[in-house]
Amino acid sequence: EVQLVESGGGLVQPGGSLRLSCAASGFTFSAYWMHWVRQAPGKGLVWVSRINPDGSGTNHADSVKGRFAISRDNAKNTLYLQLNTLRADDTAVYYCARDFNALPDYWGQGILVTVSS
C-alpha cells in the first residue's frame, strides 16, 4: 500500500524558514518523480514543485521560485521541501504526492504551515 506521510509543519513568522518532510513507503520511491502541492485555507489546489527520480532535475511554480527548494533522499525514502522567506500567503496545507505520468496519483494527508507574527 502506497503511503505518504508529511511532517515538519507549524507556525512560523514572516520571513522565517521551515523544512517539510514526506516519508514514503509501499512503492519504489527512487523510481518516481514526486510533487508538492499546496492548498490555502478555503481555497483550491496549487501545484508547487516537482523533482525527478534521482534528484537532479526540479521545477517550481513562479510564485515560489527562488524561495522554496524541493529535494529528496532516496536512501531514506524521503521527500523534502525547504521553505524560505515565508510570507502570509504561503499559509496552506502542503501535500506531497507521487507522480503518475506528469501529475499526481497518490497523495499524503497534508501538513499545515501557518505564517503569522
Place this chain on the structure above:
Amino acid sequence: QSVLTQPPSASGTPGQRVTISCSGTSSNIGSHDVYWYQQLPGTAPKLLIYRDNQRPSGVPDRFSASKSGTSASLAISGLRSEDEADYYCAAWDDSLSFFGGGTKLTVL
C-alpha cells in the same frame, strides 16, 4: 486566476447526470493530458481520471471524462450524495503543472 478555468459550483439531484467543464489553451489542455481529482471535505485529493479519460482501478464507471481541443469535461452519472465534493482538473503547461480553480459539487 488559474490557467485552467472551471465553474465555481455545480449541482444536481440524486440519480442525475452532471458535467463539470475545464477550459484551457493550446499550451495546456490542447497539448497535454488532462487529469481530474475529487476532494471530499477535510480529506486529501483523490485521482479520478488520468490521460484525459482513463479511470484508475477502483473508480466507479459513473465517472467519465472527455476532451476536445482546449476544453475538457468530467461527467458524473447516477449522482449520489457521497459525490458531494470539490473537483479539480489539472494539466501541464510549459513544463509546469497547473490545477483548475475547482468546482464545488452540491447534491441537492
